[in-house]
Amino acid sequence: MKIYVYYIGRAKDPHANALTKEFLGRAARYNAVELREIRPDRIDLWGKHPSGRKILLDPAGKRVDSVEFAALVSKTVTEARDLVFVLGGHDGLPKGWAARADLRLSLSPLTFPHELARAVLAEQIYRAFATLRGHPYPR
Numbered sequence: 001m002k003i004y005v006y007y008i009g010r011a012k013d014p015h016a017n018a019l020t021k022e023f024l025g026r027a028a029r030y031n032a033v034e035l036r037e038i039r040p041d042r043i044d045l046w047g048k049h050p051s052g053r054k055i056l057l058d059p060a061g062k063r064v065d066s067v068e069f070a071a072l073v074s075k076t077v078t079e080a081r082d083l084v085f086v087l088g089g090h091d092g093l094p095k096g097w098a099a100r101a102d103l104r105l106s107l108s109p110l111t112f113p114h115e116l117a118r119a120v121l122a123e124q125i126y127r128a129f130a131t132l133r134g135h136p137y138p139r
């Protein structure tokens with residue numbers, strides 16, 4: 001099982017990028033994680049990850065708390081499926097992708113720059129594994 005964090009659009013903010021890498025680096029102690037920029041016109045997400053749980057990040061999506069997010073990660077680990085997160089760029093996500101996603105996930109009703117949304121997602125991924133493994137970080 002592997003976690004993919006795909007994003008659309010250049011990540012230019014060095015501070016947000018450093019945070020994202022820090023938290024995904026910590027998460028990688030528990031599970032394989034890959035962070036990658038994608039071009040929607042050059043990737044077939046559904047062909048590449050046929051059985052992966054595909055979660056699109058969207059401020060208007062479903063809101064969950066960190067415990068529910070950890071439970072989602074745990075369920076996906078148990079099912080031995082890949083977990084595929086996708087963040088949109090300045091113009092959001094490509095038309096048609098939302099309808100095919102397993103879940104549209106909101107991190108907040110507020111809209112963040114995509115680099116900041118990536119950093120928040122990365123922290124929640126690390127928090128989820130730390131929670132599941134009984135690490136004191138989430139206290």
Ligand SMILES: C[S@@+](CC[C@H](N)C(=O)[O-])C[C@H]1O[C@@H](n2cnc3c(N)ncnc32)[C@H](O)[C@@H]1O
Binds near residue numbers: 057058112
């Ligand atoms: C600047 S936002 C895109 C704004 C764009 N105008 C739209 O309507 O989608 C860039 C990306 O960051 C992610 N994002 C930003 N804020 C978010 C939030 N609160 N929850 C989940 N994802 C968020 C989404 O993937 C979004 O496509």
